[in-house]
Amino acid sequence: MDTFIQQLINGLVLGSMYALVALGYTMVYGVLNLINFAHGDVLMIGAMAGLTILKILNSVAPDLPGYVKLGIAIAGAIPVCMLVNVIIERVAYRRLRNAPRLAPLITAIGISILLQTFAMMIWGRSPLPFPQLLSSEPIKLGGALISQTQLLLLVLAAVSMIALVLLVEKTKIGRAMRATSENPRIAGLMGVDSNKVIVATFAIGAALAAVAGVMWGANYASIQFAMGFMPGLKAFSAAVLGGIGNIYGAMIGGILLGIIESLGAGYIGDLTGGFLGSHYQDIFAFVVLIIVLTIRPSGIMGERVADRA
C-alpha cells in the first residue's frame, strides 16, 4: 500500500508537469486547430534558460536561499519562452493560417528540430546537471515520501492553473480567447483582434511551459537538448485525453496521465508476469492516446475546437 501511495504521489508530480504543458497544446489547438509540435521544446528552452540564470545567480549572489533562486530562474525563464513561442507564431505559423492540412504540421516539426539544434549549439549535446537548490530532506506524507522540490512543483502548478482559470474566466483577454476559440470570424466581427488573441495564447502557453521546464530540471536534476520531445508528446496525449481545446480537460488529462504512467510503470511487472518491465513506461501515454482516439475522440471533458468552416 505504501508503494501505491508513493506511486500516486510521483504520478501527481509528473501529471502536474504534463498538465502545465498540455495547457499550452490545448489552448493553441483551440484557436488554431494546430498541434504546435514544437511546444515540448519550449519546455526544454525553459529548463535551459533557468539553468543559465541559476549559473549566473550562483556566481553573482551565491548566498540567496534556494527558493528565491528558483523563483528568479522561473521568472527569468518565462519571458524567454514567451519570446520564443511568439516569434515562432509570427514567423512560421501565421503565414500558414489558411494553408492545406499537412503544411502547418510539417512546419511545426521543422521548428521543433530547429529549436533542438539551436539548443544543441548553445548548450551542447551532453546532459547538463541541474543544481539541487532545495534541501533534499524528504517530507513524510501518508506512507510515502515527497521531496521539497516536488512539493514546490505541485504548489507552483496549482497556482499557475488557478491563475490561468482566473485569466480566462474573469479578464477581457480571457473572454477574447474564449470567443476566438469558439468562432474566430464572429469574434472578429465583435471587435476581437484575433491576431492579438493568438499571440496571447502562445505567450501564456509558453509561460506555463517555462514553469514546468525549470521544475522538471529541479526535479530530475539533469536536462538535455532533446528532453522536451517525450514530455511534449505525452502532454499532447494528455490534452487529447482531457478533451482538446478544453483547458479544464488539459489539467485533468495531464494529472490523470501522470498517475496512469506512474502506477502503470510501478505495476506493469506484476501485471505481465515479468514479461514487460518498467522500461516500457513511455508506452502508456501512446496507448492512452490511441484508446481515447478510438473510443471517445472528444476526450473526458469534451473537445472545444474553433468553428473554422
Place this chain on the structure above:
Amino acid sequence: MASFFDFDVKNTPGKAYSSMALILVVLLIFPFFAAQFGNSWVRIIDIALLYIMLALGLNIVVGFAGLLDLGYIAFYAVGAYMTALLASPQFAALLESVINQYPVFGEFLVGVMGPEILANGIHLSVWLIVPLAAVVAGLFGALLGAPTLKLRGDYLAIVTLGFGEIIRIFMNNLNEPINFTNGPQGVNLIDPIRVFGVSLGGEPGSRATVFVGGFSMPSVNAYYFLFLFLCIAIVFVTIRLQHSRLGRAWVAIREDEIAAKAMGINTRNVKLLAFSMGASFAGVAGAMFASFQGFVSPESFSLTESIAVLAMVVLGGIGHVPGVIMGGLILAALPEVLRHAVEPAQQAVFGRIIIEAEVLRQLLYGLAMVLIMLNRPSGLWPAPKSEDRPDGDIDKPAPASGVIPA
C-alpha cells in the same frame, strides 16, 4: 531542370528513353569514378540509396495518399531486425534465452529445429529474406495503419509517431526474458548478402574485395550495384502504381476523401494498401541495411530518422517521384559531403569546429522543412501542372496561388 531531362514517355518517347539511358550510364560509371577519391564516397551513396528507397516508400503514404506517417521508420526497423534474427547468430541467443526461461518448451524447439540452430542461429539466404521482409513489413504496415483510418490529419501523425516510438521501445527492451532483439546493444555479425555464391561483403582476408568473374571491386561498389538495382525496381513499381486505378484512388483520397467515398472508393482498404506498400519498401530497405552494415541497434530507428525521411519527401516534391529522389539524394548525401568539406574548412578558417557535421545535418533538416513549407510547399521539383489552354479559350481562371492542396 525538367527541360534537359525529359521522361515523358508518351509524348516524346525518343527524348525520354535517351534521357533515361544517359542517366543509367552515369549511374553505372559513378562508383569507378568516385573510387579514385576513396571508398567513402561510394559508401555515402550506398546509404543515400537506402534513404531514397525509404523516401519513395514514404512518398506512397504521404505523397500519393496524403497520410502523414511519422512513425515510418518502424517498418525499416522491422525489416532490419527480421534480417538480424534470421541471418545471424542472434536466433541462437534467442533459443538460449527460451531454454533458460521455459526449459521444457526450449528443449522442444531445439528438438524440432535441430541443435545446429542452437549453435549458430538461422542464416537464410537473401532470396528468402527480401520477400519475407517485404511481406512482414507490409503486414505491420496494415496493422499499424488500421487504428488510424478514421483519424484526421494531425491526429494520424501523432498516433503513427506513437507507434514508431512503441516499436523502438520494444526493440530496445525485448531482450528480457526472451532475447529477441538483444536490447540496446543491438545485433551484430549479420550475414552480408550472398548472391550466386559471391558474398558482397568480400571474401575473408581480401580486405572487403569482391571477386566476380575475372573482376574485383570493393565491397561498397558491389553493394552500390545491388542497391541501385533495387532502387530502380522500386522506382518502376512506384511509377506503375502511380498511373493506375489504385494510384488514382490514393490521390482521390488525398484530395477529397468525402468525394472519393461518394465515388465508390473503399477508403479503408485503399488506405491500408498505401500503408502496406509503403511499409514493404521500407522493410526491404531495412533488410539491405542490416546486411550492409552487419549490425543493427535501436538507435538507428528513432523518430529523428522518420522525420529525416519525411524531410526528403517534402524537400523534393511531395508525390512527385523524381523530386523525391532528388530530395533523398540531397538530404542523405549532403550532410556527409559537408562533413568532409565543412569541418576541415572551419578548422582552417577558425582554428576549431564551430558547427559539427551532426549539428549541421539537423539544421539542414529543420530548415528544409520550414523554408519549403513557407515558400515552396510543393517542393523543389514538383509535378508539372497542365495549364495548357486550347486556342480560343476565353475563360481564364484565376492564377494559381502557389500553395498545393496537400
Place this chain on the structure above:
Amino acid sequence: MSEQIILNIEGVNKRFGGLQALTNVGIKIMKGQIYGLIGPNGAGKTTFFNVITGLYQPDTGTFELAGKPYSPSAPHEVAKAGIARTFQNIRLFGEMTALENVMVGRHVRSHQGVFGAVFRHKAARIEEASIRARALELLDFVGIAQFANRTSRFLSYGDQRRLEIARALATDPQLLALDEPAAGMNATEKLALRALLVKIKSIGTTVLLIEHDVKLMMGLCDRITVLEYGKPIAEGVPADIQKNKAVIEAYLGGSHQ
C-alpha cells in the same frame, strides 16, 4: 418509358441532438424522370440527400433502389449500389486533370489492384484502356472534352460543375443525385445546365435534383417534392405545386398575387 420505380424511400426520420431535421420524409422516383426536391433554406433538402447517400445515418427509414433494398450505411456502398451524387460546394480532385477525375469515377466499376498496376498484364491493360475511353466519352458528353488534360482546379466554375457531373455519370448510376448544381450560375450558364440535364434524361438516366431556382425546376422536373422544416408539405407535378397554397406560404409567408 418503363414504369419501374428507381428510388423508393419511406419514413425517414433524422434528429440532430435537439433538432428534428427530417420527419417522415419519403420519395418515389420513376425510371427516367427528373425529380425535384425544393424548399426554403433549412428545410432539410441536403440533409435528406446526405441520408440517402450514406453520409448521415437515419434514425428510421426504408431504402430501395430499383426494387432492391439498399443500406445507406456507407457512401461507397451507396455508390456501388448505384446512386452517384454531386456536391453543393463542388468537390473535385483539384490536383488531378479533368480526365483523371472522371477516370476515378470508373473505380467502382473496375477492379484491377496492385498486381494489375505493377505487371500490366493483358486484362489490366484492357481495363485501363476502357476506363480511359469511357472517361473521354463522358467528358465529350458534358461538353468539356477539350479540357481533358487540364488540372481540374484551373477550370472555370461552370466547367467544374460539368466535370463533377461527368465523374458521377462515370459510376454508371441508376440514380444521379445533384445537390444544387445551378448554385452560383448566371442565366446563361443555367440554360446550358438545363440542356445538359435534358440530355442526361434523354439517355435514360434518372435524376434527383435539389435546387433553389424555382423557375428552373418548374420547367425541368417531371415531379417535385417540397420540404419545409424537415417535413414534406407537397408532392406532385410542377403545375400543381405552383398552385399549392402550403407551398406558396412556405416560400412567401402568406398569400401572394
